[in-house]
Amino acid sequence: MSALRVLITGGAGFIGSALARAHVERGDRVSVVDSLVAGRREQVPQGARFHCLDVGSAGLDKVFAGDGPFDVVSHHAALKDVRRALIDPGPDAEANILGTLNVLRCAADHHSGYFIFPSSAAIYGEAAVRPTPETAPIAPISPYGISKAAAELYCAFFARTRALPGIALRYGTVYGPTASEESEAGSITIFTRRFLSGRAPIIFGDGEQTRDLVYVDDVVQANMLAVERAPRPWAVYNVATGVETTINAVVRQLGAYTGSAAEIQYAGAKPGEVRKNVQDRTRIRQELGWAPEVSLADGLARVVAAYGGTPACPPAPGG
Numbered sequence: 001m002s003a004l005r006v007l008i009t010g011g012a013g014f015i016g017s018a019l020a021r022a023h024v025e026r027g028d029r030v031s032v033v034d035s036l037v038a039g040r041r042e043q044v045p046q047g048a049r050f051h052c053l054d055v056g057s058a059g060l061d062k063v064f065a066g067d068g069p070f071d072v073v074s075h076h077a078a079l080k081d082v083r084r085a086l087i088d089p090g091p092d093a094e095a096n097i098l099g100t101l102n103v104l105r106c107a108a109d110h111h112s113g114y115f116i117f118p119s120s121a122a123i124y125g126e127a128a129v130r131p132t133p134e135t136a137p138i139a140p141i142s143p144y145g146i147s148k149a150a151a152e153l154y155c156a157f158f159a160r161t162r163a164l165p166g167i168a169l170r171y172g173t174v175y176g177p178t179a180s181e182e183s184e185a186g187s188i189t190i191f192t193r194r195f196l197s198g199r200a201p202i203i204f205g206d207g208e209q210t211r212d213l214v215y216v217d218d219v220v221q222a223n224m225l226a227v228e229r230a231p232r233p234w235a236v237y238n239v240a241t242g243v244e245t246t247i248n249a250v251v252r253q254l255g256a257y258t259g260s261a262a263e264i265q266y267a268g269a270k271p272g273e274v275r276k277n278v279q280d281r282t283r284i285r286q287e288l289g290w291a292p293e294v295s296l297a298d299g300l301a302r303v304v305a306a307y308g309g310t311p312a313c314p315p316a317p318g319g
């Protein structure tokens with residue numbers, strides 16, 4: 001592929017900034033839009049143009065007119081605090097549904113080539129089938145999941161009616177050293193930092209809830225492959241490992257890596273979070289040739305190392 005013009009919304013956040021870096025390194029012309037409501041300016045890579053802007057604002061048209069036309073619009077901006085949205089779903093709906101509609105409208109009006117939407121396992125809710133395939137019913141149990149499902153449906157609508165081909169990538173729980181502590185994957189950061197400072201990690205619930213943990217570099221790779229290989233005008237893929245891991249297993253592994261003897265503490269479960277999640281990755285493997293390359297053991301070791309730990313010979317985490 002030759003160099004692309006890419007717009008990444010949410011490019012000052014955890015996944016968006018990793019993606020922006022990968023595109024800059026590939027030689028693409030990258031523009032980033034982020035309101036910095038959760039992201040950090042210093043995460044935007046050198047070489048990317050930065051616009052401090054809300055994706056729902058009228059000013060977005062100017063970015064499309066000035067920096068475009070874009071070959072790829074990668075819409076990673078979203079509010080993703082499941083717990084906060086349970087108390088007040090309004091801001092979440094505004095950013096994630098109306099904000100997405102504004103990005104879609106601009107992308108279609110300014111003749112963008114391709115639209116990438118990061119969806120979520122949250123749209124499946126408590127799925128009856130695990131590993132959950134893309135054909136499972138959409139049944140979110142949280143306002144965040146509802147907002148991602150609604151936005152995904154709008155993306156499909158634009159792909160079919162407004163000549164804006166696109167893709168929904170339904171991520172599992174994405175983790176890595178720079179995950180924000182407010183997010184679900186950020187709990188890995190929190191556990192790590194507590195262990196390294198000699199404090200006990202706190203698990204909300206009994207720790208037997210499960211997640212499909214996918215390392216951020218693998219998610220970036222799935223995004224890159226989508227641009228090249230995904231069928232047009234519309235496709236949906238799980239981006240997950242197919243491996244179901246309990247939070248207890250993750251915390252035990254982090255304890256081993258950090259060499260901490262601190263005892264795990266338990267607190268009441270938080271509402272709105274699914275009990276079990278693991279996603280089927282057959283479709284993305286068969287159609288895009290994507291498979292995760294970073295094992296959980298390796299990924300957790302990288303997080304610990306990023307916070308100054310020196311993980312050595314740890315056991316691999318079990319389910």
Ligand SMILES: NC(=O)c1ccc[n+]([C@@H]2O[C@H](COP(=O)([O-])OP(=O)(O)OC[C@H]3O[C@@H](n4cnc5c(N)ncnc54)[C@H](O)[C@@H]3O)[C@@H](O)[C@H]2O)c1
Nearest residue numbers: 010012013014015035036037038039054055077078171174
């Ligand atoms: N991290 C995960 O485990 C995970 C799982 C499934 C889906 N996703 C999706 O991936 C995307 C990126 O997630 P992340 O983990 O990098 O989150 P993040 O919070 O680190 O990044 C999101 C970015 O969007 C920006 N933003 C939020 N609302 C905005 C608005 N209205 N206008 C402009 N910028 C705005 C924030 O400032 C932040 O920089 C989100 O769409 C999220 O829903 C993430």
